[in-house]
Amino acid sequence: MNFQVVVLAGGTSNNLTPLVSKEVPKPLLPVANRPVLYYVLHQLEQNNLKDLIVVVEGGDAALLVGAWISGTFVDRLHVEIAAVPEDIGTAGAIRAISRHLTAKDILVMSGDLVSDVPPGAVAATHRRHDAAVTAMLCSVPVSGPLESGSSSGKDKAKKPGRYNIIGLDPAKQFLLHIATGPEIEKDTRLQKCILHAVGQMEIRSDLMDAHMYAFKRSVLQEVLDLKDTFQSLKQDVLPYLVRSQLKSEASLNGSPQGEENGNEKVSSQNNQVLVSRILANASTPSFHKHCSEDCDGSGPIRKTHKCCAYIATSSSYCVRLNSIQAFMDINRDVTGEADYLLSDTSSDRNNIIGPSPKIGTKTTVGPHCMLGEGSEMGDKCQVKRSVIGRHCRIGSHVKVVNSVVMNYVTIGDGCIIQGSVICSNVQLQELVVLKDCQVGAGFVVTAGSEHKGESLARKEK
Numbered sequence: 511m512n513f514q515v516v517v518l519a520g521g522t523s524n525n526l527t528p529l530v531s532k533e534v535p536k537p538l539l540p541v542a543n544r545p546v547l548y549y550v551l552h553q554l555e556q557n558n559l560k561d562l563i564v565v566v567e568g569g570d571a572a573l574l575v576g577a578w579i580s581g582t583f584v585d586r587l588h589v590e591i592a593a594v595p596e597d598i599g600t601a602g603a604i605r606a607i608s609r610h611l612t613a614k615d616i617l618v619m620s621g622d623l624v625s626d627v628p629p630g631a632v633a634a635t636h637r638r639h640d641a642a643v644t645a646m647l648c649s650v651p652v653s654g655p656l657e658s659g660s661s662s663g664k665d666k667a668k669k670p671g672r673y674n675i676i677g678l679d680p681a682k683q684f685l686l687h688i689a690t691g692p693e694i695e696k697d698t699r700l701q702k703c704i705l706h707a708v709g710q711m712e713i714r715s716d717l718m719d720a721h722m723y724a725f726k727r728s729v730l731q732e733v734l735d736l737k738d739t740f741q742s743l744k745q746d747v748l749p750y751l752v753r754s755q756l757k758s759e760a761s762l763n764g765s766p767q768g769e770e771n772g773n774e775k776v777s778s779q780n781n782q783v784l785v786s787r788i789l790a791n792a793s794t795p796s797f798h799k800h801c802s803e804d805c806d807g808s809g810p811i812r813k814t815h816k817c818c819a820y821i822a823t824s825s826s827y828c829v830r831l832n833s834i835q836a837f838m839d840i841n842r843d844v845t846g847e848a849d850y851l852l853s854d855t856s857s858d859r860n861n862i863i864g865p866s867p868k869i870g871t872k873t874t875v876g877p878h879c880m881l882g883e884g885s886e887m888g889d890k891c892q893v894k895r896s897v898i899g900r901h902c903r904i905g906s907h908v909k910v911v912n913s914v915v916m917n918y919v920t921i922g923d924g925c926i927i928q929g930s931v932i933c934s935n936v937q938l939q940e941l942v943v944l945k946d947c948q949v950g951a952g953f954v955v956t957a958g959s960e961h962k963g964e965s966l967a968r969k970e971k
Contacts, residue, residue, distance in 0.1 A: 513633050513724070514613035515559050518600050519547055519575060519621030521567030525833050528950030528967035529931060535571035537564075537621050538578060539831065540916055542844040542852060542862070543882050543899055545578060546831050549624045549851060555586055557630035559617065562589045563610055565603045567596045599741030600721075605734045611727055618743065620721035622831040624840050626851060627822045629722065635820045636724035642815035643729070643751050645685055646722035647676065648828035651839070674719050677711045678819060685817040686711050688752050690719065690745050717821065719744055720828050729815065752817045827851070834931065834948060841897050841914050846878035870906065882917065905940065922957065 519537040522530050530536050537547040547564075554562065564579065566572040572593035579589050594606045604611075604618065617633055627646060636644035677687030721744060733740070733747055740746035822828055827848045829840050844851050845862060852862065863875065864883035873891040875881055880897045887893075888906030898904070899916040905923035915921070915932045922940030930947040932938070938949075939957035949955065950967025 512613055513559060513561075513615050513617045514611060514727075515554060515562045515617045515619065515629075516604065516607070516611075517547070517550055517554075517562055517564045517619050517621045518603055518721075519564050519566045521571040521596055523832070526831075526837065528948055528965055529834065529837065529933060531933070531951050532570060533574075533951060534934065535566070535568070535574060536831075537566065537571070537575050539837065540897075540899065540914075541624060541831065541837075541840050542880055542897060543864075544852075546624065546840075547575065547579075547621050548582065550619055550621055551579070551583060551587060551589075553625070554619075554629060555583070557628050559629055559633070560587045561613075562587055563592055563607060564589055564621070565592045565594055565607060567594055567598075567603075569593045600743040601734060601740045601747050604730070604743070605738075608731055608734065611731070614727060616725045616727050616730060618721075618723045618725065620830060623720060623722060623828070624831060624844065624848075624851065625720065625722075625822075625826070625828040626848070627720070627722070627826050627828055632722055632820045633724050635818060639683070639816050639818045641724070641818040642726050642755070643685075643748060644724040644818040644820055645688075645748060646720045646820045646822065647717040648720045648822040648826055649824050650716055650718045651829045651836075674715070674717060676714045676717050676719075676819075678714065680710055680712065682712070682821055683818060685752055685819040687713070688719065688749050690749065718828070719748070720822075721830065723748070748817075751815070755815050755817050837931065838912070838914065838929075842878070842895060842912070845880045845897060846895070849878075864900070888923070899934070916951075 521535050523536050526536060526539070529539060538545040540546075541549065551562070554560070564575065566575050572591050576591040579587075579591070583589065590610065592607045592610065594603050598606065615633070615636060617629060619629065625648070627648065632644060632646045675687070675689040676685070678684065679686055723743060729751070730747070733750065737746070737750065740750070827843065829836060829843070831837055831840055849862070862880045864881060864885070866884055867881050868886040869875070870887055870889035870891065872889055873887050874893070876892070876894040878895050879893050881893070882898055882900035882902065884900055885898055885902040885904070887904040888908065890906055891904060891908045892910070894911045896910045896913045897915065898910070899919065901917055902915060902919045902921070904921045905925070907924045908921055908927075909925075910927045911929070913927045913930045913932065915927070916934040918935050919932050920937045921927070922938055922942065924941040925938050926943045928945045930944045930949070932949045933951040933953075935952045936949050937954045938944075939955060941958045942955045943960040944955070945962045947961050947963065948965045950965075953966050953968055955961070955966065
């Protein structure tokens with residue numbers, strides 16, 4: 511298909527403190543005892559997209575990620591690891607590696623995307639329409655525990671978030687408007703020229719920009735060169751391309767957009783609004799073809815470009831690991847309703863237990879749980895909807911519910927862990943109670959202590 515794939519794997523993330531660390535950068539955070547980056551690379555391999563650049567923030571993190579990829583995907587993928595400075599943004603990361611981009615089309619994916627949507631289908635849609643950019647859109651994920659580990663009522667309900675305001679043509683092929691971030695709380699301004707051309711637009715707030723894009727390389731590099739202040743593909747580059755798709759070539763060469771002129775205003779409060787025809791008989795499937803007049807009717811347009819949308823089916827699984835709640839949700843889902851993502855893991859319908867486990871008498875491991883290789887549990891323990899990592903030592907009378915326990919964790923007798931994340935090499939002494947907590951790597955929680963809604967971590971030296 512002659513696509514070059516860029517995986518933006520990240521490095522550290524303030525949203526994931528204290529889960530991420532120098533030893534465990536974000537791409538290596540475990541989802542069902544595998545690094546989250548595994549799910550992206552495995553899916554690319556399944557779609558025969560094997561020429562990859564994996565971009566990692568920070569040199570040390572890049573070394574760790576590179577070593578893991580070499581050991582896991584040896585002779586399966588052609589991967590180049592590119593280290594970039596931290597906090598330069600997704601557009602800045604592409605700008606930093608631009609000299610390595612040589613293919614006609616570039617597929618850009620976030621390294622924290624756990625999804626069953628085939629990247630090859632997004633790439634094929636992009637090629638079919640000869641688009642400047644094609645964005646993958648999916649249903650907004652529902653967040654929150656199924657069986658709450660939290661005592662607060664507001665945490666018990668699973669609620670969809672609000673990510674984007676998106677405008678689509680009647681055939682749902684072209685992306686005509688997108689508002690992200692703080693813009694979604696404001697009134698949405700729709701460009702009159704686009705409304706004139708397409709005739710009607712469907713406004714959606716139930717779709718999420720999943721951060722999987724196919725770009726025409728020449729267009730992407732031109733925008734990044736001309737707009738050197740752009741830092742984000744999602745919040746800067748994509749909205750810019752969408753706004754300028756029916757303007758002249760000059761609009762891609764740095765001319766002012768005049769976005770506040772000639773716009774129509776639509777309330778962003780409605781979940782789905784159909785904008786009526788602006789001009790009679792204006793709707794046409796070929797509105798991206800060469801037009802005879804500019805948006806304001808002042809002169810000819812020499813060229814347009816297409817911004818396309820690939821909309822995943824409502825049954826597709828598509829979640830980004832960009833918060834602690836998302837980390838919990840994805841671990842729960844991949845060992846539950848989305849366990850098919852663990853394609854080469856032996857499992858039954860109830861739980862996934864690694865080789866050589868040692869489970870004490872009257873200990874129960876409930877449905878949708880995972881117990882990692884070499885882990886041991888004492889007598890009369892209960893594990894419900896939780897992931898236990900590799901080589902953990904768990905005492906007797908321990909209860910673990912709706913939680914993730916990473917590798918090499920020691921848990922003393924009588925501990926209760928609910929709705930929490932326990933990072934690697936943590937020691938919980940006996941009779942510890944944790945509720946809705948995150949415990950950073952290597953931390954020791956003293957015997958008999960109780961913590962609720964806390965983040966416990968060692969101070970960085």
